[in-house]
Amino acid sequence: MATTTAAQRREQAKRDYDAFLDRCPTRELLSRLTDKWVALVIPALADGPRRHSELAGRIAGVSQKMLTQTLRTLERDGLVTRTVTASVPVRVDYELTPLGHELFPVMIAIKNWAETHMDQVFQARAQFDARP
Amino acid sequence: MATTTAAQRREQAKRDYDAFLDRCPTRELLSRLTDKWVALVIPALADGPRRHSELAGRIAGVSQKMLTQTLRTLERDGLVTRTVTASVPVRVDYELTPLGHELFPVMIAIKNWAETHMDQVFQARAQFDARP
DNA sequence: CAGGATCCTTTCTGATACTG
DNA sequence: CAGTATCAGAAAGGATCCTG
Numbered sequence: 257m258a259t260t261t262a263a264q265r266r267e268q269a270k271r272d273y274d275a276f277l278d279r280c281p282t283r284e285l286l287s288r289l290t291d292k293w294v295a296l297v298i299p300a301l302a303d304g305p306r307r308h309s310e311l312a313g314r315i316a317g318v319s320q321k322m323l324t325q326t327l328r329t330l331e332r333d334g335l336v337t338r339t340v341t342a343s344v345p346v347r348v349d350y351e352l353t354p355l356g357h358e359l360f361p362v363m364i365a366i367k368n369w370a371e372t373h374m375d376q377v378f379q380a381r382a383q384f385d386a387r388p
Numbered sequence: 389m390a391t392t393t394a395a396q397r398r399e400q401a402k403r404d405y406d407a408f409l410d411r412c413p414t415r416e417l418l419s420r421l422t423d424k425w426v427a428l429v430i431p432a433l434a435d436g437p438r439r440h441s442e443l444a445g446r447i448a449g450v451s452q453k454m455l456t457q458t459l460r461t462l463e464r465d466g467l468v469t470r471t472v473t474a475s476v477p478v479r480v481d482y483e484l485t486p487l488g489h490e491l492f493p494v495m496i497a498i499k500n501w502a503e504t505h506m507d508q509v510f511q512a513r514a515q516f517d518a519r520p
Numbered sequence: 521c522a523g524g525a526t527c528c529t530t531t532c533t534g535a536t537a538c539t540g
Numbered sequence: 541c542a543g544t545a546t547c548a549g550a551a552a553g554g555a556t557c558c559t560g
Contacts, residue, residue, distance in 0.1 A: 265482060265507075273503040275428065280451030285502040285509060287424040292415075295422050296407060308542055314490020319534055324543065335510020345541040355508055362501050363521080365494045370417040371405040375397075376487055379454030440522055451554055459530055478560080479523040524559080531552070539544075 288333065289359070293318060293326040293377065298363040299358065305351040335359055420465070421491070425450060425458040430488065430495040433468065437483040467491055 285303040288294070294317045300306065306314070312323055327350055331334040335356035339348040352360065396481065408412040420426070425447075432446045444455055459482055462468040467488035473479040484492065 269507060275499050275502055276432070276448060277444055277525095281510075282499075282502045282506050283424075283449075284423050286427055286499060289426050289498055290422040290427050290504055292419040292422050295418055300408070310488050315408055317415075321535090322533065322541080329395055329502045332513055332516040334516070340542095343541095346491050346543085348542060352513060355505065355512070358505070358510050359501060362494075362497045365497060366405050366421055367414075367418060369491060370407055370414045370421055372401050373487065373490070374417055377465045378413075379437050380487070381464055384464040384466070417528095452523070453555085454553065457553095474524090476560095478523095480522060522560095524557105526557080527555085528556080529552105531550100533548105533550075535547090535549105537544105537546085540542095 267271070285333075288329065289362075290388070292328065293322055295363050295366050297323070297326050297330065298335070298352070298360055299367055301350060301352045302305040302360055302364070305339070308348050308350070311350065330356070417465075420461065421494075423458070425454055425500050426462065427495050428468070429455070429458050429462065430484070430492055431499055432483045433482060433488070434492055434496070437471070437481040440480050440482070443482065462488070 275286045276370070277283070288382055293315075296318070297311065300314045303357055305314045308323065308327075311327075312318060312320065315323070327336060327338065331338050331350075334353055334369070337351050337353055339349045405414045406412055407418045409415070428447045428450070429443065432443055438446070440455065440459075443459075444450060444452065447455070459468060459470065463470050463482075466485055469483050469485055471481045471483070473481070
C-alpha cells in the first residue's frame with residue numbers, strides 16, 4: 257500500500273520546486289522570507305504569544321505600519337496566528353503556528369550569524385575599502 | 389594567561405550585538421543578508437568557483453546589474469573573492485571565502501525551507517483568502 | 521565576457537492623520 | 541490599543557547602451 261510520510265512529501269517537493277528557476281513559485285516565497293522584519297518578528301515570537309505593542313517594543317525602530325504589514329503577510333502564509341480578545345481596549349495576540357515554529361530555526365540562524373560575524377565583516381569591509 | 393578562542397569571541401559578540409536594537413550595526417548586516425539574490429548566489433557558489441556568466445545562467449532571471457551588484461557587496465563583506473584572469477576575453481571567477489562558507493548553511497536552509505514548505509504555504513494562503 | 525553608466529518604473533518605507 | 545488610509549521620499553530593480 258502506498259503511504260506517504262511528511263518527510264517523503266518534502267523530498268518530493270524538493271525535486272519539484274527549485275528557487276534557482278525563474279517562474280518557480282518558491283522564488284516569490286524566498287523573497288518574502290528574506291526580509292529584515294521577518295527575520296526579527298519570527299524570533300521575537302519564539303517564546304510565546306506577544307501583543308502588537310510588545311513586538312513593537314522588542315523590535316526597536318520598526319514602524320507600526322511595517323509591523324502590521326509583516327504580521328499580516330506571516331498570518332496569510334500560515335506562519336503566525338492572530339487572536340483578538342474583545343475588551344476595551346482591544347487586545348490582539350500573535351503567536352507562531354507549527355509551521356512558524358519550523359521556520360524559526362532558520363530565522364534565528366540568520367540573526368545569530370549577523371551578530372556573531374559582525375566583526376569579521378567589519379574587518380573585511382575595512383580591507384576592501386583600503387585597497388587602491 | 390588570557391587566550392581567546394574564536395568560539396569565545398563569538399560568545400562575546402553575541403552579547404555585544406543585538407539586531408533587535410535599532411542603531412546596532414547588525415541590523416544593517418541583517419538587512420543585507422536577508423536578500424533574495426544573496427540567498428541564491430551563496431548556494432550557487434557552494435560547489436566551487438563560478439564565472440559571472442555561469443552564475444547568471446544558474447540563477448534564472450537575475451539581471452546583470454543585480455548579479456554584479458550582489459557580488460560586489462558580498463566581496464566587500466568578505467564572503468566572496470573575485471579573481472580576474474587576464475585573457476581575451478577576460479575571465480572572472482567568484483568563489484566563497486571561509487566566511488562565505490560559514491554563511492552557506494544558513495542561506496541554503498532558507499532556500500530549502502521555501503522549496504519544502506511551498507505547498508503548506510499555498511494551503512495556508514488559500515484558507516486565509518477563503519475566509520469571510 | 522564582464523561590467524560601468526543611465527534612464528525609468530516599481531516597490532518599499534516612514535511620517536502623519538484618522539477610526540472602533 | 542490596534543489598527544486603516546494616505547502621501548511623499550528613498551531605494552530596489554530592470555532594460556539599454558557602451559567599453560576594455
